[in-house]
Amino acid sequence: MSLVTIQFVIFCVAFLVAYYAVGVILPKWQWCISLVGSVVFYLFSGPWNALLLLATVVVTYGAAVLMEQWEKNSKAVMVGCIVICVGLLLLCKFDRNFFMPLGISFYTFQSLSYVIDCYKGKSKAQRNFLKYVLFVSFFPQIGQGPIGRYERLAPQLYVPHGFDYDQFAMGIIRMLIGAFKKLFVANQLALFVDAMYENPVEHAGVSLLVASVCYTIQLYADFSGYMDLAIGIGQACGIHLDENFRAPYLATSIRDFWNRWHLTLSTWLRDYLYIPLGGNRKGFFRKNVNILIVMLVSGIWHGNTWNFLIWGGLHGLYQVIESIGRQAGFGKKPDAGVRRVIHIVWTFFWVNLAWIFFRLPTLGDVVTMMRQVVFGFFQDGWKAELWSLDGFYGAFWIWAVLGVLCMLIMDLMREHDVQVEAFVYKQPLVLRWAMLFCLCFVIFVFCNSEAASSTNFLYYRF
Amino acid sequence: MKKVIIRFVGFLLCFAIGTTCLLRFMPDKFATSYQRGLVRQYDYLRSVADDEKIVFLGYSTMCFGLDMDRMEELSGKRTVILANQISVGYPLFVEMSKEYLHPGDTVVMEVYDYDYWDVGVDNLLTGIGKQIDLYRFIPKQMRMEVAARFPAVVKKNLEYILNRHGGFGGPYSAEGFDGRGNYVFYRDECVLTDPYEGESGWTDYTDTELPEDTIEALNAYATWCKEHDVTLYFTVPPVCEDVVKAGTGDEATMDARDAAYQRVLDAPLISRSKDYVFSREYMWDAHNNTKGQLERTERLYQDINRASE
Numbered sequence: 001m002s003l004v005t006i007q008f009v010i011f012c013v014a015f016l017v018a019y020y021a022v023g024v025i026l027p028k029w030q031w032c033i034s035l036v037g038s039v040v041f042y043l044f045s046g047p048w049n050a051l052l053l054l055a056t057v058v059v060t061y062g063a064a065v066l067m068e069q070w071e072k073n074s075k076a077v078m079v080g081c082i083v084i085c086v087g088l089l090l091l092c093k094f095d096r097n098f099f100m101p102l103g104i105s106f107y108t109f110q111s112l113s114y115v116i117d118c119y120k121g122k123s124k125a126q127r128n129f130l131k132y133v134l135f136v137s138f139f140p141q142i143g144q145g146p147i148g149r150y151e152r153l154a155p156q157l158y159v160p161h162g163f164d165y166d167q168f169a170m171g172i173i174r175m176l177i178g179a180f181k182k183l184f185v186a187n188q189l190a191l192f193v194d195a196m197y198e199n200p201v202e203h204a205g206v207s208l209l210v211a212s213v214c215y216t217i218q219l220y221a222d223f224s225g226y227m228d229l230a231i232g233i234g235q236a237c238g239i240h241l242d243e244n245f246r247a248p249y250l251a252t253s254i255r256d257f258w259n260r261w262h263l264t265l266s267t268w269l270r271d272y273l274y275i276p277l278g279g280n281r282k283g284f285f286r287k288n289v290n291i292l293i294v295m296l297v298s299g300i301w302h303g304n305t306w307n308f309l310i311w312g313g314l315h316g317l318y319q320v321i322e323s324i325g326r327q328a329g330f331g332k333k334p335d336a337g338v339r340r341v342i343h344i345v346w347t348f349f350w351v352n353l354a355w356i357f358f359r360l361p362t363l364g365d366v367v368t369m370m371r372q373v374v375f376g377f378f379q380d381g382w383k384a385e386l387w388s389l390d391g392f393y394g395a396f397w398i399w400a401v402l403g404v405l406c407m408l409i410m411d412l413m414r415e416h417d418v419q420v421e422a423f424v425y426k427q428p429l430v431l432r433w434a435m436l437f438c439l440c441f442v443i444f445v446f447c448n449s450e451a452a453s454s455t456n457f458l459y460y461r462f
Numbered sequence: 463m464k465k466v467i468i469r470f471v472g473f474l475l476c477f478a479i480g481t482t483c484l485l486r487f488m489p490d491k492f493a494t495s496y497q498r499g500l501v502r503q504y505d506y507l508r509s510v511a512d513d514e515k516i517v518f519l520g521y522s523t524m525c526f527g528l529d530m531d532r533m534e535e536l537s538g539k540r541t542v543i544l545a546n547q548i549s550v551g552y553p554l555f556v557e558m559s560k561e562y563l564h565p566g567d568t569v570v571m572e573v574y575d576y577d578y579w580d581v582g583v584d585n586l587l588t589g590i591g592k593q594i595d596l597y598r599f600i601p602k603q604m605r606m607e608v609a610a611r612f613p614a615v616v617k618k619n620l621e622y623i624l625n626r627h628g629g630f631g632g633p634y635s636a637e638g639f640d641g642r643g644n645y646v647f648y649r650d651e652c653v654l655t656d657p658y659e660g661e662s663g664w665t666d667y668t669d670t671e672l673p674e675d676t677i678e679a680l681n682a683y684a685t686w687c688k689e690h691d692v693t694l695y696f697t698v699p700p701v702c703e704d705v706v707k708a709g710t711g712d713e714a715t716m717d718a719r720d721a722a723y724q725r726v727l728d729a730p731l732i733s734r735s736k737d738y739v740f741s742r743e744y745m746w747d748a749h750n751n752t753k754g755q756l757e758r759t760e761r762l763y764q765d766i767n768r769a770s771e
Contacts, residue, residue, distance in 0.1 A: 020463070163466075165465055168466065394624060394625055395620070395621035395622075396621075433473060437476065437477060441477075444481065444613050444616075445613050445616050445620065446613070446617060448610060448611060448613045
């Protein structure tokens with residue numbers, strides 16, 4: 001069930017009503033409503049998906065409990081658990097005969113972080129099996145994250161939450177912002193991106209380059225839109241999920257980019273892979289090797305093709321080059337002004353280049369595209385391609401430019417620690433309702449897009 | 463919680479009113495579209511509701527293939543055409559006709575081997591435009607889909623405004639209709655390739671089956687007509703002889719197809735397919751030209767006359 005469908009809206013309304021009703025009548029059991037809601041939500045994706053989720057839950061639950069009871073062999077238990085869960089994840093990703101359950105990459109990592117934290121003594125094993133199921137399957141985040149940490153998420157899930165109007169309202173506003181990003185920005189850009197990338201050899205290099213920039217923004221709008229929806233639902237329930245983005249395209253270096261993009265994955269990789277590998281404690285060379293390994297793993301986490309591996313490898317290489325540059329005294333972080341803008345644009349360029357591998361299905365398509373950029377930049381018909389998409393001429397670009405401007409404004413606000421939903425909420429009633437009206441009207445008009453990925457989010461496939 | 467409900471309901475009301483106002487005053491870029499002809503046909507139907515009339519229901523083959531004035535001259539009765547492009551579909555016209563048919567009226571309906579419910583909802587919505595009272599004729603089977611597609615149609619209209627779309631013109635536009643919904647755009651010679659190369663598809667008379675949904679819907683309408691003392695006849699669309707698939711256009715095959723249709727339909731099929739195969743002289747594209755429109759009208763009148771004796 002996608003988060004931008006009418007079915008989900010109905011489900012969400014029913015869930016919130018039940019959640020707060022039980023919160024008043026039987027507050028101790030409010031978490032059960034979250035559990036039931038999460039199970040129902042996940043069952044919509046299919047019973048086999050639910051079975052695989054149950055398998056991961058049982059293995060990781062059992063491992064944590066076993067480690068506490070069997071301290072002598074806790075390391076072996078942890079390793080065994082990791083092997084099973086990662087094995088299952090790799091089987092789903094690499095075996096074409098096997099299906100990809102919704103959110104497997106996300107809930108696997110979330111469960112493993114719990115097991116590892118239990119091993120390290122950071123968390124105590126959750127003895128209540130149903131409570132643990134809720135931690136793994138909490139529905140706002142199971143599809144695409146954010147990947148939660150047990151010590152932060154679990155305490156919020158199990159305690160009753162009274163109705164807080166301010167948090168509820170801001171949560172709803174955040175959800176509307178998420179729907180706006182997905183339906184107005186991502187879906188519209190997808191029309192152009194899909195048309196250009198379907199068969200790159202037929203299109204001019206300039207169109208393909210523009211498509212690559214559109215995809216870069218589409219992916220961000222799509223993924224961050226989902227995050228806003230997920231975090232918004234959580235906020236409406238009184239639960240604060242971890243942020244996953246911090247204006248990533250305003251990064252001034254690749255290292256900075258990874259401190260802003262998919263934060264919960266990058267911190268997971270830092271805490272559970274990079275640091276155990278030695279981090280930066282084993283010398284300059286080893287540090288860069290570790291960075292490369294982490295980024296390659298990140299690539300594989302996303303998908304089982306060479307393109308994803310190359311994407312991860314590119315980001316690893318970028319960071320290694322930056323690291324060498326910093327070591328040599330270059331790349332001092334720019335504070336403000338033109339230098340900062342140049343760094344932002346420079347970083348955006350390299351990130352954009354890597355996303356080409358992420359989007360195109362095969363290496364052959366990437367090569368074709370590059371060839372078109374070099375040899376067919378202004379291929380015949382390029383003006384028509386850019387200006388008369390689907391017969392809609394300028395309207396498409398008006399939406400696109402408006403959408404990008406809105407994203408930029410929201411990111412600039414976040415860069416200055418202004419929460420967009422809080423900003424909207426704090427306005428006087430008339431202005432607030434006018435802003436919400438515009439938001440809702442745009443969502444209404446764009447809710448039934450022709451874009452192929454119209455209700456599915458891009459990161460669902462991971 | 464009370465605060466939530468009050469503010470939520472208040473916002474919803476404001477949103478509904480605001481959106482309605484916006485849509486009401488938004489320029490209608492589909493005002494000159496071909497499918498907007500259905501509004502003129504509806505207005506005319508209402509204006510002659512109390513007269514004894516013959517209502518012709520069909521797709522564009524009926525629209526291009528019937529001359530109202532000639533039919534009125536021949537039959538001596540009011541003639542109403544409820545016909546538009548195939549994607550506008552039958553369901554709206556059928557429900558609309560029920561409100562304005564009275565005992566003694568006649569309906570002549572084209573039979574097409576097309577799924578009754580296969581409606582291009584976007585074209586239907588852009589055809590209805592701001593004629594809000596037409597929404598009540600949308601059958602309940604289609605209402606969910608219509609509601610789901612409504613925002614996309616609003617978006618399309620907005621895009622046409624932004625693109626400064628100049629409106630529609632030519633034969634496939636509202637320009638083709640007079641104020642009564644009679645199709646009057648002058649069509650001269652046949653524009654099909656000669657020899658025909660199959661660009662609009664082929665008519666195969668060996669295909670004798672009608673879709674189940676179509677049979678069910680047409681027979682439900684036949685039952686309604688019987689219950690309300692309205693005479694219902696079925697007819698066939700005109701076809702260019704060049705478009706008939708080789709080996710399927712002999713008289714026996716066509717008669718067999720007609721017989722197969724008659725077996726499943728609960729109202730008389732008054733026309734023979736062989737009488738509605740026209741040479742290029744009477745065709746424009748897949749539809750009659752102006753000369754063919756008159757000729758088809760004459761033939762159809764003969765069929766109605768014969769059936770009513």
